[in-house]
Amino acid sequence: MSDVNSLTMDRPVEDSILNHTVQDVLGKPIDRVEGPLKVAGKATYSAEFGFDRLAHGFLVRAPQGAGRIEAIEADAAKAVPGVIDVIHDFDGFIRNAQQGGETEAPTMGVREVHYVGQPVAIVVAESFEAAREGAALVTVRMSAGDGDFGIEGREDEAEKPADGMIPAHSDAGDLDKAMADAAATVDAFWTTPSQNSAAIEPHVSIAEWQGDRLTVHGAYQMLSSDRQQLADALGLEEEQVRIVARYVGGGFGSKLGIAPECVAAAIAAKQLGRPVKTVMTRQQVFEATVRRSDTHQRLRLAADGDGRLTGIGHETIVSNLEGEDFFEPAGLATHFLYAGANRRVTHDIVRVNRTLSGSMRAPGEAVGMLALENAMDELAEALDIDPVELRRINEPEQDPSKDIPFSSRKLAECLDEGAAAFGWEQRNRTPGGLRDGDWLVGHGVAASARSNLLQPSRARVSVTPEGRAIVETDMTDIGTGSYTILGQIAAEMLGLPIEAVEVRLGDTDFPPAAGSGGSWGAGSSGSSVYLACEALRAKIAASFDAEADGLTLKDGHAIAGNRRVPLGELVGEGIEAEGAIEPGEMAEKVNQASYGAHFCEVHVHAVTGEVRVKRWTGVFAAGRILNEKTARSQCIGGIVFGIGTALTEELVHDERDGKCVNRDLAEYHVPVHADVPHMDIRFLVERDAAANPLMAKGIGELGISGAGAAIVNAIYNATGVRVRSYPVTLDKLIDGLPPV
Amino acid sequence: MHFTINGQSFDVEPDIRTSLLDLLREHVGLTGTKKGCDHGQCGACTVLVNGRRINSCLTLAVMHQDDEVTTIEGLGTPDDLHPLQAAFVRHDGFQCGYCTPGQICSAVGMLDEAAKGWPSHVSESLDDGALTDEEIRERMSGNLCRCSAYPNIVDAIREVADGARDERRVGEEAAA
Ligand code: FES
Ligand code: FES
Numbered sequence: 001m002s003d004v005n006s007l008t009m010d011r012p013v014e015d016s017i018l019n020h021t022v023q024d025v026l027g028k029p030i031d032r033v034e035g036p037l038k039v040a041g042k043a044t045y046s047a048e049f050g051f052d053r054l055a056h057g058f059l060v061r062a063p064q065g066a067g068r069i070e071a072i073e074a075d076a077a078k079a080v081p082g083v084i085d086v087i088h089d090f091d092g093f094i095r096n097a098q099q100g101g102e103t104e105a106p107t108m109g110v111r112e113v114h115y116v117g118q119p120v121a122i123v124v125a126e127s128f129e130a131a132r133e134g135a136a137l138v139t140v141r142m143s144a145g146d147g148d149f150g151i152e153g154r155e156d157e158a159e160k161p162a163d164g165m166i167p168a169h170s171d172a173g174d175l176d177k178a179m180a181d182a183a184a185t186v187d188a189f190w191t192t193p194s195q196n197s198a199a200i201e202p203h204v205s206i207a208e209w210q211g212d213r214l215t216v217h218g219a220y221q222m223l224s225s226d227r228q229q230l231a232d233a234l235g236l237e238e239e240q241v242r243i244v245a246r247y248v249g250g251g252f253g254s255k256l257g258i259a260p261e262c263v264a265a266a267i268a269a270k271q272l273g274r275p276v277k278t279v280m281t282r283q284q285v286f287e288a289t290v291r292r293s294d295t296h297q298r299l300r301l302a303a304d305g306d307g308r309l310t311g312i313g314h315e316t317i318v319s320n321l322e323g324e325d326f327f328e329p330a331g332l333a334t335h336f337l338y339a340g341a342n343r344r345v346t347h348d349i350v351r352v353n354r355t356l357s358g359s360m361r362a363p364g365e366a367v368g369m370l371a372l373e374n375a376m377d378e379l380a381e382a383l384d385i386d387p388v389e390l391r392r393i394n395e396p397e398q399d400p401s402k403d404i405p406f407s408s409r410k411l412a413e414c415l416d417e418g419a420a421a422f423g424w425e426q427r428n429r430t431p432g433g434l435r436d437g438d439w440l441v442g443h444g445v446a447a448s449a450r451s452n453l454l455q456p457s458r459a460r461v462s463v464t465p466e467g468r469a470i471v472e473t474d475m476t477d478i479g480t481g482s483y484t485i486l487g488q489i490a491a492e493m494l495g496l497p498i499e500a501v502e503v504r505l506g507d508t509d510f511p512p513a514a515g516s517g518g519s520w521g522a523g524s525s526g527s528s529v530y531l532a533c534e535a536l537r538a539k540i541a542a543s544f545d546a547e548a549d550g551l552t553l554k555d556g557h558a559i560a561g562n563r564r565v566p567l568g569e570l571v572g573e574g575i576e577a578e579g580a581i582e583p584g585e586m587a588e589k590v591n592q593a594s595y596g597a598h599f600c601e602v603h604v605h606a607v608t609g610e611v612r613v614k615r616w617t618g619v620f621a622a623g624r625i626l627n628e629k630t631a632r633s634q635c636i637g638g639i640v641f642g643i644g645t646a647l648t649e650e651l652v653h654d655e656r657d658g659k660c661v662n663r664d665l666a667e668y669h670v671p672v673h674a675d676v677p678h679m680d681i682r683f684l685v686e687r688d689a690a691a692n693p694l695m696a697k698g699i700g701e702l703g704i705s706g707a708g709a710a711i712v713n714a715i716y717n718a719t720g721v722r723v724r725s726y727p728v729t730l731d732k733l734i735d736g737l738p739p740v
Numbered sequence: 741m742h743f744t745i746n747g748q749s750f751d752v753e754p755d756i757r758t759s760l761l762d763l764l765r766e767h768v769g770l771t772g773t774k775k776g777c778d779h780g781q782c783g784a785c786t787v788l789v790n791g792r793r794i795n796s797c798l799t800l801a802v803m804h805q806d807d808e809v810t811t812i813e814g815l816g817t818p819d820d821l822h823p824l825q826a827a828f829v830r831h832d833g834f835q836c837g838y839c840t841p842g843q844i845c846s847a848v849g850m851l852d853e854a855a856k857g858w859p860s861h862v863s864e865s866l867d868d869g870a871l872t873d874e875e876i877r878e879r880m881s882g883n884l885c886r887c888s889a890y891p892n893i894v895d896a897i898r899e900v901a902d903g904a905r906d907e908r909r910v911g912e913e914a915a916a
Contacts, residue, residue, distance in 0.1 A: 040817055673880040
C-alpha cells in the first residue's frame with residue numbers, strides 16, 4: 001500500500017515545485033511519447049484486442065421515432081449461417097448513452113422507443129459479415145406512438161431544467177430597462193443546428209466475462225465513472241467491472257458516458273458465455289450516441305455611448321430527450337466575459353424524440369459564444385468602435401455575475417498581441433469594400449474563453465532501483481497528449497529524462513482519474529502525478545539525508561550540497577506513492593478560465609458565396625503550458641471544429657420523425673485538409689495559482705470557443721451580410737452579396 | 741486463398757463478403773489499418789495496392805489474391821520509421837492517431853502520383869509539377885482528421901516531399 005499525498009484546492013498554491021525544478025522538460029515541445037507506436041500502426045485501440053472464441057455483435061435499431069415495440073422477428077436472421085443468436089432484453093438495454101461523469105446507469109429499457117435508431121437488439125455471429133446480414137433481416141414491429149420531433153413552433157413548450165454546470169436561469173438588475181435606456185443595442189436571434197462529434201474511431205466495446213467479473217475494452221473517455229455506470233446498468237458491484245482503453249481514437253465528448261453498444265455486448269457475452277465485440281457503424285454513431293443540441297438563442301446587448309455595456313441578455317432554448325436534464329449551457333461564458341450590471345441568462349429545454357443531446361467539445365461556449373461574439377461585432381458597428389477596442393472597454397474588474405475575483409485573466413493581452421501579429425489595424429473597415437479578383441476579402445475577430453475546472457483525480461508513481469519512474473492512473477489519452485504531459489510532469493519533478501518515465505493509462509485497475517472531458521484532464525490528472533512525485537521527493541530527500549527544499553533532482557541524479565548520487569541508489573527495492581487532487585473552495589472563491597483571441601481572414605466568392613478561410617492568428621493564455629507542441633495542436637483542433645461549425649456542420653433531422661438524415665461522413669461535413677489554412681498559434685506566459693499545483697488551466701476546448709464567430713464576423717466584413725443561422729452555407733449568403 | 745501483404749504470404753479463407761480492410765484487421769492481425777466509416781468516406785482504411793492508394797473498406801479481399809498489399813506496418817516499425825512516419829511524429833501530424841495510418845499511406849501514394857506528374861483539381865496546368873501546400877491539401881482531402889492535425893500533416897508531408905525532391909536533384913546533378 002502506498003502513501004497518499006492529497007491536496008484539496010481550498011487556497012491558491014503558494015509556490016509550485018515546478019517553479020524550481022531544473023530538468024527543463026516540462027513545457028517543452030517534445031514529440032508525443034506514444035507517437036512512434038501510432039504512426040507505425042502499433043497502438044492498440046479498443047476494437048483491436050484479440051480473444052479466443054470472439055463473437056461479433058451488430059446492433060439492431062428502432063425504425064421509428066416514437067412508439068412501442070410489439071415484436072422482434074428474428075427467425076430469418078437466425079437462419080443465416082454463422083448467426084449464433086439474436087438477443088434482446090427490453091429492460092436491460094439502455095435507452096441512450098449516459099452523460100459524462102454520472103455515477104449511475106442512464107435511462108434503462110428499450111421497449112418504449114424514444115428516437116429513430118434506438119438500439120433494441122443485438123445479433124451475434126461468428127463473423128462480422130454474418131452478424132451484419134442477420135441484423136438486416138431482423139424485423140422490429142412497432143405500434144406507432146405520438147412524438148415531438150423539433151423545436152420549431154414549440155418554443156413556448158420549453159421548460160426550465162434542473163440546474164446543471166451553471167444555473168438554468170439567472171437574473172440580475174433590470175435588463176429591459178437597460179435596453180430601453182441604452183445609447184446602442186443589439187437584440188437578435190441566432191440558431192445553431194444539432195452537431196455530432198464524429199470522432200474517427202467509432203464507438204466499440206468488447207465484453208468478456210470471467211465468472212461474475214466483466215472486462216470491457218471500450219472506446220471511452222472517463223473510465224472510472226463509465227465503470228460505475230456500467231456496473232449499475234448490469235446490477236454489479238463496481239469492483240466486478242474493469243474497463244480498459246489504452247488508446248482512444250478521439251472523443252470530443254461523445255465517449256464520456258457509456259453508450260448502448262457497451263451494455264448490449266455485456267448482456268450478449270453473458271448469455272452466450274463468449275466474448276462479444278460490438279463496433280458501432282458510422283450511422284449508429286450518429287443515431288445512437290450523442291449529439292450537440294440545436295439551439296435557439298436570443299442575445300441582447302445594451303451599451304452607453306462610450307461602448308460600456310449596461311446590459312447583457314442571453315436566452316437559449318435547446319432540445320433533449322424526455323427525462324434528460326442536460327442542457328447545452330450556451331450562456332456559460334456570458335456570465336463572466338464582459339462587464340454590465342443588468343444581466344439575464346436562461347436555458348430552457350424542449351422535449352423531442354431525437355438522439356440524446358449531451359456534451360460535445362466545449363459544451364456551452366462552442367455555440368453560445370457564436371451569438372455573443374457576433375452580437376459584440378454588431379454592437380461595435382452600431383457604436384462605430386473598433387471591435388477589439390469594444391472588448392477592451394468591457395473588461396470587467398472581477399466576475400460580474402458572482403462578484404468574485406478572476407484567478408488570472410489575460411483576454412486584453414491576447415487581443416493586443418493577436419491584433420499586432422495579424423495586422424488588424426491594416427484591415428479594410430467598409431463591409432464588402434475589399435476584393436481580390438473573384439473573391440471578397442474580410443477580416444474578423446472574436447474573444448475566446450473557457451471555464452477552468454478541476455476534478456478529483458488520483459495517480460500512483462513509483463521509482464525503480466534502475467532509476468526509472470512508472471506512472472499509473474486510469475486517465476485516458478484521446479489525442480489530448482496525456483501520455484506525454486504526464487510523463488513530462490513526472491520527469492520534471494523527479495529529475496529524469498523523459499525516456500526514463502513510463503506512463504500507463506486507460507485501465508480501471510489503476511487509481512481513478514478525472515478522465516478526459518471539460519478540459520480538466522491535464523490539470524486534474526497532472527496534479528495527481530505532481531502530488532505523487534512530491535511525496536517521492538520527500539522520500540528521496542530522507543534517504544539522502546537532505547532537506548526536501550535543498551534537494552535538486554536532475555538527469556537521474558539526486559544532488560544536495562556537493563553530493564551527487566544516482567536516483568536508483570536512493571530507493572532501495574523501489575519506492576512508490578499516490579497523489580490525490582480534490583477540488584475545493586477555489587472553485588467558488590475565484591473565477592477560473594482560460595482566454596484567447598481569434599483573428600481570421602476569409603475570402604468569399606463574389607458570385608457563388610463560397611467561403612474559404614485563408615489566414616488565422618490565435619493567441620491563448622491558459623496558465624502554464626505543459627507541452628507547447630501538443631497544446632498548439634489542441635488549439636488548432638479546436639479552431640478547426642470552429643471552422644466546421646461556422647461553415648459546414650449541420651446534423652439535419654427529419655421533421656416527421658426526428659431521424660438523423662445525414663448520418664454519415666459523406667453527408668455530415670466535417671472540415672477536410674482543403675478547408676484549413678496554416679495557423680499562427682501563440683501562447684502568453686501565465687501561471688494560475690488558484691487552478692492547481694501545476695498552475696495550468698484547460699486548453700482542449702479553448703480553441704473552439706469563439707472561433708466560428710470570428711469567421712462569421714469576417715464574412716460580414718467581406719460581404720456586408722449578417723447571417724445568424726449557423727452554419728453559413730452559401731445559400732444564406734448569395735442573395736445578399738454585393739452586385740458583381 | 742493466398743494473399744501477399746507487406747511482402748509476406750498469408751493463407752486465409754475469408755468470407756467472400758469480407759472487405760480487404762476486415763481481412764487485414766480481423767483475419768491476419770494487421771490492425772494498423774483503421775475503420776472509420778466502412779463506406780469510403782473517411783480514408784482511415786487507406787492502404788497501397790500495387791503501390792496505389794485505395795480505401796480498403798471499398799474493395800473485397802477476394803479480389804486481391806494476386807496483388808501486393810502494403811499497409812502501415814509494411815512502411816516502417818516504431819524502431820525504424822519510414823521518413824513520413826518520422827515526419828508525422830516530429831510535426832505532431834496527429835493527436836488521437838486513429839486517422840494516421842490512413843493519412844500516411846495516402847501520403848505515400850499521393851507523393852508517387854505527384855512525382856508521376858498527375859494533376860489535381862487545383863493544378864494550374866497539366867505540366868506544372870510544383871507540390872505546393874495547396875496541392876497537398878487538395879490531394880489529401882479524402883483523409884479526414886477530426887482531431888484536425890491538418891496543418892501539421894501538411895508540414896510533415898512537405899518536409900518529406902522537399903527532402904525527396906532535393907535528393908532527386910542531387911541525384912540528377914550527380915548523373916549530369
Ligand atoms: S473506413 Fe474506409 S474510407 Fe472510412
Ligand atoms: S489524429 Fe485523431 S482523427 Fe486524425
